[in-house]
Amino acid sequence: MATILMLNGPNLGLLGLREPAIYGHDTLEDVEAACRDALQGTGHELDAFQTDHEGAMLERVHAARQDADAVVINAGAWTHTSIALLDALSAFEGPVVEVHISQVHRREAFRHHSYVSARADAVIVGCGVQGYEFAVLRVARLLD
Numbered sequence: 001m002a003t004i005l006m007l008n009g010p011n012l013g014l015l016g017l018r019e020p021a022i023y024g025h026d027t028l029e030d031v032e033a034a035c036r037d038a039l040q041g042t043g044h045e046l047d048a049f050q051t052d053h054e055g056a057m058l059e060r061v062h063a064a065r066q067d068a069d070a071v072v073i074n075a076g077a078w079t080h081t082s083i084a085l086l087d088a089l090s091a092f093e094g095p096v097v098e099v100h101i102s103q104v105h106r107r108e109a110f111r112h113h114s115y116v117s118a119r120a121d122a123v124i125v126g127c128g129v130q131g132y133e134f135a136v137l138r139v140a141r142l143l144d
Contacts, residue, residue, distance in 0.1 A: 002143045005068035008050040009076035022102050026129045038133040042140045061088040070095045070139035079114045086115040095142040097135040098123045
């Protein structure tokens with residue numbers, strides 16, 4: 001059984017509360033449950049982690065080298081700022097899929113650049129929280 005690590009960065013713990021007109025009403029717990037449901041019968045399991053602390057995120061990516069087969073990541077604002085996160089993801093050998101709930105290319109210009117995309121095997125943007133389900137199914141396919 002392969003482990004898919006779903007990583008969520010800053011402010012994503014506020015899903016369902018923060019700017020619901022942009023991010024919707026589903027909570028992060030709802031997203032995790034939907035992803036677990038999507039993976040039923042695939043032989044893959046989901047491990048989920050959210051943090052507002054960049055160092056904790058980097059440490060979790062480093063640990064993924066030992067305990068995960070693939071990564072699905074919504075790095076939040078670190079997407080646009082963190083070369084350190086890109087470097088950590090580059091040391092991970094499995095598939096990486098980047099997710100953004102909103103259509104970032106219709107938003108502020110600073111959101112148009114992603115350091116994470118330089119490492120990602122796929123990028124899913126603007127599909128709402130359903131993008132996470134697409135992402136876990138994509139990495140499941142890549143692992144198969």
